[in-house]
Amino acid sequence: MSEERPLLRPYTLTRGRTRVSGPDFDLVTIVRALPASNVVGLPPEQLRILRACQVPASVADIASDVGLSLNVVRILLGDLREQKLIAARPPATVAQLPEERVLREVIQGLNAL
Numbered sequence: 001m002s003e004e005r006p007l008l009r010p011y012t013l014t015r016g017r018t019r020v021s022g023p024d025f026d027l028v029t030i031v032r033a034l035p036a037s038n039v040v041g042l043p044p045e046q047l048r049i050l051r052a053c054q055v056p057a058s059v060a061d062i063a064s065d066v067g068l069s070l071n072v073v074r075i076l077l078g079d080l081r082e083q084k085l086i087a088a089r090p091p092a093t094v095a096q097l098p099e100e101r102v103l104r105e106v107i108q109g110l111n112a113l
Contacts, residue, residue, distance in 0.1 A: 025059045025074045028091045032056040036085050046076050053086060 025031070031053045039047065045068060052065040063073040080086045 025077055027060045028058050029088050030056050030058060030091055031062060031086050031088045033086055046080060049076055
């Protein structure tokens with residue numbers, strides 16, 4: 001059973017903006033809601049986004065959870081970041097793999113045991 005939402009054009013939700021204020025949000029940027037003292041007056045879309053990122057989540061996951069386009073979510077996340085209601089960080093990177101030589105030495109050492 002899907003939740004019925006009023007149909008609003010994306011430019012209405014973003015007040016005509018097409019770009020994020022501040023640094024852009026990558027699809028895999030991890031966003032989490034910060035403890036908020038005052039969320040009164042926030043539009044329902046931003047409240048849904050805040051609920052979706054109570055647990056750290058990627059921008060793509062948040063967009064999917066709230067049912068809005070990625071671009072709209074990015075713009076609304078920018079607004080929430082300006083209000084200090086969310087924190088965003090790039091995803092963790094995979095450490096550079098060790099050289100093949102080092103791996104061979106480890107294998108040889110294990111085989112010697």
